[in-house]
Amino acid sequence: MPMTIRDAYGPNRFGLSFELFPPKSAEGMTSLFQHVDELVKFDPSYITCTFGAGGSTQDRTLDVIAGVRDKYDVPVATHLTCVGLTSPQIGEYLARALDRGVENVVALRGDPPKGETAFTPIAGGFSYANELVGYIRRDFPQMGIAVGGYPERHQEAPSLAVDLDNLKRKVDAGADVVITQLFYNNDDYFRFRDSCESLGVQIPIVPGLLPVTNLAQIQRIASLCGAKLPPRFVAALEKHADDPAGQFSAGVDFAIEQAVGLLEGEIPGIHFYVLNKSEATRRVLNALPQFAEE
Numbered sequence: 001m002p003m004t005i006r007d008a009y010g011p012n013r014f015g016l017s018f019e020l021f022p023p024k025s026a027e028g029m030t031s032l033f034q035h036v037d038e039l040v041k042f043d044p045s046y047i048t049c050t051f052g053a054g055g056s057t058q059d060r061t062l063d064v065i066a067g068v069r070d071k072y073d074v075p076v077a078t079h080l081t082c083v084g085l086t087s088p089q090i091g092e093y094l095a096r097a098l099d100r101g102v103e104n105v106v107a108l109r110g111d112p113p114k115g116e117t118a119f120t121p122i123a124g125g126f127s128y129a130n131e132l133v134g135y136i137r138r139d140f141p142q143m144g145i146a147v148g149g150y151p152e153r154h155q156e157a158p159s160l161a162v163d164l165d166n167l168k169r170k171v172d173a174g175a176d177v178v179i180t181q182l183f184y185n186n187d188d189y190f191r192f193r194d195s196c197e198s199l200g201v202q203i204p205i206v207p208g209l210l211p212v213t214n215l216a217q218i219q220r221i222a223s224l225c226g227a228k229l230p231p232r233f234v235a236a237l238e239k240h241a242d243d244p245a246g247q248f249s250a251g252v253d254f255a256i257e258q259a260v261g262l263l264e265g266e267i268p269g270i271h272f273y274v275l276n277k278s279e280a281t282r283r284v285l286n287a288l289p290q291f292a293e294e
């Protein structure tokens, strides 16, 4: 079923996508596929897998995503970053991806490696995601390209306006779709989408949703990407401080509310950060009549 990311969205098409990460162990891989077994029942438009720094992780990304494609015949995308790779190495990775039926890329700059505060490009590599997008568009024109967008501003950007100008560079370089960083205030997404439109961005701006399922995640989310959590949501989770099942349900309820609000605003699709699990996403989708399992 060859398909690029750009075909997932349209007047009569809603792009439902799921994001996985490469597990570290064989057990993790087995468990991942058990969860994907559940997720594919919702007929996703495509599934993606994140990309980390380091050779063995990168091979795992390709193994996961090509494995998903082979098992379920669903379109897939590999994430790809500029961290520590020269452009020939990036080209070699993409050629291998294409060989294995992976026709889409989520093209990113990547974060600075652990222990470093700033991203430093390597000689012969790329400094920003727009350069990576331009390279893929030129040398792998058949591939679909998604890029990251930040409704609350990328943490390194001095302002949302500057960040939006930089997002526009990625679109002008040939991106097909923007997938947003997770966020918990729908207004931030709608404002971001309006600003993109004002700048002349015409490609789909797809909201990324991560259902929070426990209190510990809150700290991580805030420190990793700076997403703000509404106080009433934090309070709802804290009410169940000693009850993991209660936290899980409160997180799912909030994600349902968020998805309903987004769907009312005519979004092109939803990208779920599923974190290699299926239950939270399943519960959210089953609460939405247009997606619920039979």
Ligand code: FAD
Residues within 6 Å of the ligand: 049, 050, 051, 052, 053, 079, 080, 081, 106, 107, 108, 109, 110, 111, 112, 127, 128, 129, 130, 147, 148, 149, 154, 155, 156, 157, 162, 163, 164, 166, 167, 169, 170, 179, 180, 181, 182, 208
């Ligand atoms: P860029 O678009 O290059 O932006 C980085 C910063 O530089 C921004 O502040 C921007 O405003 C600025 N900037 C951009 N272009 C220019 C320019 N030409 N001149 C001057 N300034 C510029 N990380 C991973 O390591 N692996 C993953 O698999 C992964 N998947 C992700 C998926 C999604 C949907 C998202 C939203 C993020 C993902 N990330 C992943 C995180 C991402 O790598 C980081 O957020 C990273 O810090 C920025 O990547 P980017 O592609 O948005 O960078």
